[in-house]
Amino acid sequence: MSKSRSKLEVLFGSKARVKMLKFLFHNQGPGFTAREIAARIQELPATVNIEIKKFMEIGLLRVKK
């Protein structure tokens, strides 16, 4: 909705990525499926899946056992 990009969005290169990080850090604990994350941050599941893959690669995310 907002046209101007926040500093974090510029820094992280993607609005969806920043939204995901905010969501994850503010909702630590239960673990979420890609679909749930997409619904909560109002992004496409495909976009979320791409970010999940990157976050998994760098070790920021892990799969809940």
Add this chain to the structure above:
Amino acid sequence: MSKTAPKRYMLNTEFSSFYELRELIFKSLPAEKDDMVRRINNLGKIRLAIISGLFINKGNSDPLAADLLIVGDYIDKRKARSFLRSIEAEVGKEIKYSMMDKEEFEYRLAMFDRFIRVLLEGPHEKLINKLGI
């Protein structure tokens, strides 16, 4: 029934810069305040808008405290709902908000209503204040 449950993901607290990153994300929250002011003003004849809790990142320990209070008249309910949904998507969390007209707010303020008092006495910031409080 061989369908496996979808994977659930969570942050790995052992990530090397986990706490630095968390700090950065939490500090950033005042999600474009100017933008918020503009969008709130667009909802109706807004007299007062106060942010607290999750928007200002100070542990407001009172669970009653709202994150956002909007006081105004002729608030467009549909616009307000869509505004709140998009804010929730931006901060990635459900926000505790309250909307009321000027009359109700002034009544509750005069009554030392607990909800209003908790908000005004705790850490908060007035984004819009045309009531001179």
